[in-house]
Amino acid sequence: MTVETMKQIIRPYGDTTGDAMIQVSFTLPVPHGPRAELAALRLAGKMGLDPASVVHSKAMGPDFTFFIVYGKATHLIDYAGIEVPEGREFELLTPAQVNGAIKARLGRRLVVVGACIGTDAHTVGIDAILNVKGFAGEKGLEYYREIEVHNLGAQVAVGDLVARAKAVNADAVLVSQVVTQKSAHIHNTKQMAAAFTEAYPTSLTGGLGRPLLIVGGPRFDTVTPSDLGVDRIFGRGTTPGEVASYLVHALVRE
Amino acid sequence: MKLGLDPAVVRRARDLAARAAEPVIEMARTHTTVSVERAVLRLAGVTGADADGIPWVNRIVDAVRDQVGLEHGVALPFFAAGNWRSMRFGLPTGAERDRALARAREAVGAGVARIDRNRADRDRLLARHGDPDKPWIYLIVATGDIHEDIPQAQAAAREGADVIAVIRSTGQSLLDYVPEGATRQGYAGTYATQENFRLMRAALDEVSAELGRYVRLTNYASGLCMPEIATLAGLERLDMMLNDCMYGIIFRDINPRRTFVDQRFSRQIHARAGIVINTGEDNYLTTADAIDAAHTVVASQLLNERFGHEAGLADGQLGLGHAFEINPQIPDSFRLELAHAQLVRELFPDAPLKYMPPTKHMTGNIFAGYLLDAFFNLAGVMTGQSIILIGMMTEGIHTPWLSDRDLALENVRYVRRAAGDLSEDFTPGPFIRERAARVLSETVDLLHRVADDGLLDAIADGVFGVTRRPADGGRGLDGVVEKAGDYVNPATEILEAAP
Incomplete structure (x- = not known):
């Protein structure tokens, strides 16, 4: 040929x-x-x-x-x-499978803290993932029996987010960033990641010594998680089930 | 009335809303806030900021609070002080108190008189330039720079906008002070300041004269400085203000008590200034499902109406909000939208209803989005909505481009031209009538629960907009003060004495 x-x-x-x-x-x-x-x-x-x-x-x-x-x-x-883009690196689980995995392997509830940080007041994204109401026909993380959700809402200061994550011993921190003017979503996320690095100086990586850092928003398509200092980026159209499945993949080890 | 709503059920809904609102109104009557007191000083003509940019009204209220306490009001300590720049205040007594009270009433009275003159000016300009037919076309400008906003607003007016809203900088709702002067840097919007208000109103007066049509100006009396921004709007002749009874609580996590106290004063100012308020029920549908939560919109509208009436607003000043947010994939979605829109129209026949375009189901397919916006415009004219915020086919992709705005205006102009009086021919059938009756009955059930449990507890339970907001949580509670028996507020004296 x-x-x-x-x-x-x-x-x-x-x-x-x-x-x-x-x-x-x-x-x-x-x-x-x-x-x-x-x-x-x-x-x-x-x-x-x-x-x-x-x-x-x-x-x-x-x-x-x-x-x-x-x-x-x-x-x-x-x-x-044209290369075929890589698919999802984790298996998509049902809420029952997520609950089952956390219960069997973690032996306690998985603690998630969520917020919109900086001046971003658009809670649509974080609420879609966390609120019972959910998104795209899937219930939010509050609906999962084995996940404990603390939704701090809009315009949360980074310092408050770190303090709350420590106080409740969070396994994961979810941050939503919708407003993109002057690249605020990038700056805010980097600032947040830096604050967690500083607050957990001995941590090795997300889930080992510090909470897993997850950021979501419609305009993160030009950056990688390591650019931002976070563990995972979720884009437009992400459903609560995807986030829950990822949490199990990343935090609940075999 | 096309829906054949049962007047007894409508009356019951209003009675329940009044019962739910009453304890909150009583709380608002018996408390003041730092921002209410700062608004009194602004009415009395205190302007400007110190070298660090902190407004004098903040410095004065903080100093009075530290030295005297705010439970007596800021007016007497301020007007009793010889030189207030010394920032030393006391509570006057006897003849000294009488003199301070007279000075306070005179100064605040002059501020209210300026608001009255602005209202008369608006009426005169409406008569001279002409008041556009409804629905008014409402367009948003948001560059962050007032000097960029002005030409964009003028261009939008020339393209057909009847109402220009200058979106505020996102962070402003959580600032506990109002920035000073003309501002050229904002964040997803432009700061609300007295000077920005003045500049934009002057620019729109210019274009109103050119077009022979009075172009209204809108801003946001919300957030921690709601009473002050309402006051500045009255002083600078803004025409409409976003001013919801619960928006700040639910979407900005502002303390519920702070919000209700601030809201009452700001609405008293709006009532006096002839300003139309816009309420924010459309926002509930961005977090909750537009079908499941339809009754929460109506319940909130009835509460907004009750709080508004109590503060002195006329029906013609109640721009109650709602939105076209049902998932277009659902069968009969347009018929359901018509049912909801017609229900609101009939419940509030004299209110200048503000109808908001689809945002949640705008997917990035701009062509489908343009079609959905046309159906939104059609629902607006068919159900006689008063203020139509123009939907952008690029909603959710970027802030509108020049061409997006132009195409959106072409869309609404076509619908108005082709179907402007279609409401005359529109007679709903059983599907729409039954849906409307069902939403109304769910509203009554909800208001019953809210009236029984108390509005503050309902908000804490997440009844509105799904989010839970406890009465002692959120920002700004430390700025709420219970009034003492000798509390004096010359502004509310005048505003509540008005017929």
Whole structure:
């Protein structure tokens, strides 16, 4: 087999294989008119759309124009060269399995402390994971008999979070960060991780000498747990069952 | 009335709300807070901050509290002091007390007179420029920089917005002081300050004259400084203020007692200023299920109405909130939304209801989101909602782009043009009538429990918005003080004397 035959070249699909058609919309900071449309086509060309056509342009006030552009993408993708992303590193368990594993192997309730830290007041994420109500048809961690939940709510100071985690001897700390303006979610999380490192100077890693640090939020897709100093990041759409299963995987050893 | 609601059940719901609210109102009457006292000083014309940026009103109230105690009110110690900058205060007696009281009444009276003049100015501008037809289109601006907010707000008004809300910096609700001056750095929003209020109102007056349509300005009287921000809104002629009776408790973990005391004073100011309050029931549906929790929204609206009336707000000032948050995957979701929206419309026929767009089920599929927003707009016009917050197809992805806002306005303009008077033709059938009746009966059951157990205990049990908030927990309880027999507050004297 030659290298050539191992390739699987794909193009975008409009309504015919290989037509390579795509659609984009954008705004340019120029007044509406024929010159603005030429500018939009120029941009489309530089984006690799050839030919391209402006199917809609609309003035948004005197100084801006909105465009919808269709065009043929000149770029090719070799699908054979796209790696399959790694799947979940832990097994998904039912609440009964989670309770069973904690009871049998830990021999006590697993203690979780949750909060939104910094000035972030959006408790939607942490509540979806912790509140009995849960998320996506799954009950939250409060519903698990063998998990003891302390939900500290919104805008919790890092110092208070550390103190509470120590006071209740937390196995895991869950922090939710929704607000991303000026990368606040990154700064807040790093600050939190540093505070736990300082408060538990002899710890080896999450679950060994300090609580497991878990952060969740919709905009952590560009960083790794080690960038932040935490043990695990959960993204948009994470369900309570996934978090519970991960806690068992990471903390309840065989 | 299209739903055929049983008037006896509606009356019962209101009676229960009044019974649930009564002990809390009594608590609010007999207590004051540091922020209520600071608001009195602001009404009396105390402005500015010390070299560290701490507002003088905070310095004065803290000093009075340390030296005299706040149970007598800040007014007499402050107006008895020769030079208050010495920060030495005492409680005057005899003739000295009479003189301090007269000075306090005069100074605070001047502040209330300014609020009255602003109200008259608003009425005059509404007559001159014209009051837009309902539903009013409500748009949000939130750059963090007041000087960026201004051109964006003016552009939004030109694109059709009737109400501009300047979202506050996220942390502000938990600050126990109001920052000073024009601010250029915020956090997911712009700080509420007296100068920012003044700048934005002036900019909107300019664009109102240009457009021939009075553009309203909204901000947030919530958090630990609720009474002061309400006062600043009255002093700078803001038109609407977010001001919920329980939002701060449930979503910001502010102490329940602090919130209810602050809330009563702030609503008395809003009543006087002709400000429309917006309540935050839509928020319950961001943590709870929109079908299961529909009755908690209505129960909270009835409580907000009762607290509002008691503080002097007219029905036309009660912008009660609700939201279009039912999962669109559920069969008949739109019919259920219509049932909920029509129920609220009929329960509060004279209230300028504020209807909030979908947020929870906006998935990132902007095309489906645009469709859902159109259905939200349609439900809004079909059920005669008064204030419609414009939904963004990019909700949950980023703060709205210029094009997002433009497309959202195109969406609502189309629906208004195509179906503006559809409520005339909309006659609900049994499905919607039965659903509305059921939500109302669940509301009565809930209010019964709340009235029996006490509102503070209900909040502690997590009845509203799922979150549990005990009466002695949360932030700001140490700022609550029981009034002494000789407590004096010239502001409430004037506000409660009003007819």
